[in-house]
Amino acid sequence: MATEAEERRVEARALIQQDAEEVEDAVHETHLHQLRHRQSLLKRGPLLNAVQMNGLYNDSKTFVDRPLLREYVTLDRLARNPYRLALVCSGFEQPKLARVHIALIGWCSPEDVLKAFQELGDGYSMAELKQFVDDNFDQAGIDLLPHSPADWPETLPFYGQIRDAKLANWASGVHAIWNKLGRKTDPSINATQERHTLLALPYPFIVPGGRFREQYYWDTYFILRGLVLSGMYQSAQNVVRNFLTVLQQFGFVPNGMRVYYHTRSQPPLLTPMVMLLDEANPDTDFLRLAAPLLAMERDFWTLPACSTLSTVAACSNYSHTVSVSGASGQTHFLTRYFANTTLPRPESYLEDVNLAQNASDKATREQLYRDVATGAETGWDFSSRWFADPMRMETIRTSHVVPADLNAIMVIVDRHLATIADRAWAPVQLMLIEGLDRVNTPFAKSLATTLACRWLRSNYQGWVSSTAMFEKYNAFHPGQSGSGGEYVPQAAIKANRRRKKAAKLEGAKQRAKERANLAASAALTPSPAAASHLSRLDASDTSASDDAEAPGPSTMLDFGLLIDQAQRSKALEQSGKKTSSQRGITGGKKRPGANGNPANQQSPLGARVNQLDATAPTRRRGKVCLCLNVLLQLRASTALIGHAPQERAVRKEKKPSQMRQLMKEEQTARRRAHDENVTGASSSGSIMPESRAQIPADPPSSPSPEGEGKSHSSEPSTVKGVDDPEALSSLTAAVSTSLTLDESKSEPPQRKLTSPTSARTMPALESNFFPNRAPRLFSNNFRECVSALLCKRVCSHHGRCLSCLRIALWFGFFSSLNPLQTRYCDHALDPEVDETVKQLLKDSMRFYNRAVEKNPMNAKARRRLVLGANECHRKLALGKVKLLLVAPDQQRTNVPGLFVRAVHACRVVVQLSFIIFSFRA
Numbered sequence: 001m002a003t004e005a006e007e008r009r010v011e012a013r014a015l016i017q018q019d020a021e022e023v024e025d026a027v028h029e030t031h032l033h034q035l036r037h038r039q040s041l042l043k044r045g046p047l048l049n050a051v052q053m054n055g056l057y058n059d060s061k062t063f064v065d066r067p068l069l070r071e072y073v074t075l076d077r078l079a080r081n082p083y084r085l086a087l088v089c090s091g092f093e094q095p096k097l098a099r100v101h102i103a104l105i106g107w108c109s110p111e112d113v114l115k116a117f118q119e120l121g122d123g124y125s126m127a128e129l130k131q132f133v134d135d136n137f138d139q140a141g142i143d144l145l146p147h148s149p150a151d152w153p154e155t156l157p158f159y160g161q162i163r164d165a166k167l168a169n170w171a172s173g174v175h176a177i178w179n180k181l182g183r184k185t186d187p188s189i190n191a192t193q194e195r196h197t198l199l200a201l202p203y204p205f206i207v208p209g210g211r212f213r214e215q216y217y218w219d220t221y222f223i224l225r226g227l228v229l230s231g232m233y234q235s236a237q238n239v240v241r242n243f244l245t246v247l248q249q250f251g252f253v254p255n256g257m258r259v260y261y262h263t264r265s266q267p268p269l270l271t272p273m274v275m276l277l278d279e280a281n282p283d284t285d286f287l288r289l290a291a292p293l294l295a296m297e298r299d300f301w302t303l304p305a306c307s308t309l310s311t312v313a314a315c316s317n318y319s320h321t322v323s324v325s326g327a328s329g330q331t332h333f334l335t336r337y338f339a340n341t342t343l344p345r346p347e348s349y350l351e352d353v354n355l356a357q358n359a360s361d362k363a364t365r366e367q368l369y370r371d372v373a374t375g376a377e378t379g380w381d382f383s384s385r386w387f388a389d390p391m392r393m394e395t396i397r398t399s400h401v402v403p404a405d406l407n408a409i410m411v412i413v414d415r416h417l418a419t420i421a422d423r424a425w426a427p428v429q430l431m432l433i434e435g436l437d438r439v440n441t442p443f444a445k446s447l448a449t450t451l452a453c454r455w456l457r458s459n460y461q462g463w464v465s466s467t468a469m470f471e472k473y474n475a476f477h478p479g480q481s482g483s484g485g486e487y488v489p490q491a492a493i494k495a496n497r498r499r500k501k502a503a504k505l506e507g508a509k510q511r512a513k514e515r516a517n518l519a520a521s522a523a524l525t526p527s528p529a530a531a532s533h534l535s536r537l538d539a540s541d542t543s544a545s546d547d548a549e550a551p552g553p554s555t556m557l558d559f560g561l562l563i564d565q566a567q568r569s570k571a572l573e574q575s576g577k578k579t580s581s582q583r584g585i586t587g588g589k590k591r592p593g594a595n596g597n598p599a600n601q602q603s604p605l606g607a608r609v610n611q612l613d614a615t616a617p618t619r620r621r622g623k624v625c626l627c628l629n630v631l632l633q634l635r636a637s638t639a640l641i642g643h644a645p646q647e648r649a650v651r652k653e654k655k656p657s658q659m660r661q662l663m664k665e666e667q668t669a670r671r672r673a674h675d676e677n678v679t680g681a682s683s684s685g686s687i688m689p690e691s692r693a694q695i696p697a698d699p700p701s702s703p704s705p706e707g708e709g710k711s712h713s714s715e716p717s718t719v720k721g722v723d724d725p726e727a728l729s730s731l732t733a734a735v736s737t738s739l740t741l742d743e744s745k746s747e748p749p750q751r752k753l754t755s756p757t758s759a760r761t762m763p764a765l766e767s768n769f770f771p772n773r774a775p776r777l778f779s780n781n782f783r784e785c786v787s788a789l790l791c792k793r794v795c796s797h798h799g800r801c802l803s804c805l806r807i808a809l810w811f812g813f814f815s816s817l818n819p820l821q822t823r824y825c826d827h828a829l830d831p832e833v834d835e836t837v838k839q840l841l842k843d844s845m846r847f848y849n850r851a852v853e854k855n856p857m858n859a860k861a862r863r864r865l866v867l868g869a870n871e872c873h874r875k876l877a878l879g880k881v882k883l884l885l886v887a888p889d890q891q892r893t894n895v896p897g898l899f900v901r902a903v904h905a906c907r908v909v910v911q912l913s914f915i916i917f918s919f920r921a
């Protein structure tokens with residue numbers, strides 16, 4: 001058998017000179033041949049039929065999980081029952097058996113066993129049948145070994161956050177279950193695969209448990225989410241690698257990792273798994289490895305019958321794709337579940353045969369078997385959603401249903417694949433974008449815009465860096481040429497040298513100008529940021545590369561200038577007079593016993609301490625993060641959550657974080673502005689004040705698309721936010737005002753907000769690409785907004801919105817992976833993102849302060865900003881958070897690792913929920 005398989009492999013290798021598709025088919029056939037052979041025991045053969053139909057086991061799955069016994073032929077055993085052994089191992093000749101008497105270890109092939117069973121005849125009793133099975137099959141599950149994942153942490157990353165002791169115990173108990181569900185295949189089965197229905201997998205995995213002894217497809221998606229939450233990234237990658245391996249072998253991921261599951265798959269969640277993994281623990285190499293395989297899986301689900309296994313006769317009629325005529329006569333291709341079998345499921349043989357007993361004819365029976373197996377492919381086996389009559393399973397019609405959830409998964413898969421495809425090629429991009437744009441749903445249109453912007457952005461960056469257009473672009477590194485494939489891509493359609501030289505000269509001039517300005521300001525107020533900017537400019541000049549305008553390398557966050565500003569504002573604040581608006585959310589002081597509640601005592605630092613709560617800490621622990629939930633309504637109370645009793649400590653003065661300083665600076669500026677307005681003083685300062693005249697009290701509500709170039713404040717914006725119209729409106733107002741004031745300084749806002757390299761503005765891509773769709777200033781559709789803003793250069797928010805930030809972070813994710821100094825920061829961002837965060841923070845603070853002035857009660861009941869690890873975590877858990885900022889300069893608590901765990905816990909939630917997060921000093 002092994003030789004035969006080997007021969008086939010050799011044949012397959014010999015075909016290598018031929019067309020790649022043929023080779024692939026040959027390889028598939030080799031594997032499928034092996035599978036068919038192994039399935040011979042599972043087909044409706046007499047043995048399977050006899051064991052299952054006699055109900056030898058309570059659970060039909062038990063028999064098909066038992067591997068063929070490795071027969072140790074010893075003198076002892078032979079003496080006990082020489083006849084049966086000779087019969088069972090009929091492949092052995094007598095002389096061999098004689099040698100066996102000494103120490104032969106041999107085994108019988110599946111054919112031997114089947115032959116031996118046939119020789120039993122019909123007259124066996126139940127006891128004899130059972131004996132036959134026990135003599136020839138080992139125990140179910142014997143081919144799996146227990147495995148304790150090496151990356152299992154003793155303590156759950158978010159354990160410290162669980163304050164209730166009973167719940168903490170529960171969490172620990174559940175966390176320990178990973179070790180109970182860990183498995184690996186016994187390595188010995190690699191050499192004896194034909195004796196097992198279990199697939200030998202290269203990596204350890206997690207099983208659902210109980211009768212489900214093997215790795216399952218869609219279960220693994222949910223398992224993966226748990227592994228990520230537990231910080232077990234290696235285990236998470238292992239389970240996905242197993243699927244990639246079987247996908248490579250068979251062209252699809254089977255329902256479960258057993259031979260008898262090879263007639264079907266399960267909800268295609270492998271691409272989301274890879275993306276989940278990538279979000280939690282980015283690994284570009286892994287992503288590259290996975291991308292072509294994921295595309296292969298997509299083909300399995302979307303291409304017409306047999307395109308992935310075209311030479312395998314068994315796959316005729318095997319198609320997950322159906323065409324559906326739309327109301328307007330268009331044809332749509334949709335995906336359905338469809339199992340490649342017309343036989344009862346081996347692992348539920350008795351059940352299926354019983355179900356089909358009243359089928360009128362063979363065709364009806366076979367259709368029923370297919371629909372039952374198809375039901376198993378859905379993972380919802382067996383929901384009445386697949387039944388024509390919800391009360392009768394025999395009316396199951398799974399393959400006649402086009403499930404919305406499956407098609408939604410396919411859209412997600414396509415979207416992810418568009419993101420991770422290694423190479424981006426113009427013809428495919430064009431077809432994809434135009435095709436999506438023709439689909440009449442906001443989502444498809446938005447996706448088309450997203451992809452168009454992303455493509456053009458990459459083209460433009462390539463042009464800027466090389467004055468060239470490429471045949472293919474690297475999807476991981478926008479602006480770089482794509483590589484790989486059968487031939488070397490056409491290098492570049494170069495523009496003439498003179499043009500390039502001119503661009504280079506122009507770039508050098510601009511840098512010289514900038515250098516002069518910076519040097520002048522650095523002489524007045526020296527700062528690390530200015531110094532680093534200067535050195536970057538110098539480096540650009542001496543660079544041998546000819547990318548006069550290429551985007552600069554990603555840099556670490558640099559807040560030198562910001563700190564200087566904050567310190568100057570602080571000094572000003574100390575000399576200035578105090579007003580009621582000083583009571584902001586940061587460091588805002590209250591009278592002791594405010595609201596008539598003696599419990600609300602003030603600490604010397606001004607923070608409120610609940611004296612009636614014995615568990616409340618007297619020392620305020622690290623202010624871990626600042627959440628801006630500017631787009632969401634926050635109706636929940638803002639009361640601080642108590643801390644664990646063991647962490648009760650004496651409050652000591654804490655140095656405010658830089659993030660707090662920034663917020664304070666914003667408050668100070670606002671107070672100053674307010675004071676100046678009141679006293680009629682001039683409003684010149686580092687941060688421009690708001691004036692009532694410039695902020696519309698009630699933001700405009702009628703949505704209207706707007707062209708570029710209009711004054712923001714005069715535009716009737718579509719500010720009804722999806723989640724919180726009021727919040728979005730007000731934020732919009734705040735941003736608009738800020739831009740207006742910036743412009744009043746006769747400096748274009750883009751210039752102020754972007755890094756030197758990104759100061760170049762791109763033509764209005766979106767309006768050029770979709771001429772009938774003018775860019776909108778503030779869309780009321782979040783997705784549309786995100787899409788439009790993918791072109792940061794044409795973002796009418798000038799990069800100062802959550803969408804821009806999300807996109808910038810997304811790009812930053814791939815390009816900036818240098819860890820910061822602290823243990824919990826795992827990515828660094830470029831100055832542009834940093835600037836966006838800073839502006840967003842300021843605008844949100846201003847908005848919040850304004851809301852406090854208008855109606856303090858309301859503003860505090862519906863806060864847009866929350867502070868502190870616990871508070872952030874709580875809001876995260878409630879799904880209220882849109883953006884999480886983590887300050888990397890927090891004071892450590894006296895509980896080792898607590899802070900890191902707190903950050904990790906928040907981070908896990910944001911990553912799983914696709915919430916933006918960033919580190920901000």
Ligand SMILES: OC[C@H]1O[C@H](O[C@H]2O[C@H](CO)[C@@H](O)[C@H](O)[C@H]2O)[C@H](O)[C@@H](O)[C@@H]1O
Nearest residue numbers: 208212216219255347348376379380381
């Ligand atoms: O947890 C594993 C899976 O368990 C159920 O389905 C599995 O068992 C069925 C009966 O033995 C079998 O027909 C099916 O193919 C198996 O996947 C559950 O319904 C699945 O959702 C789950 O993945």
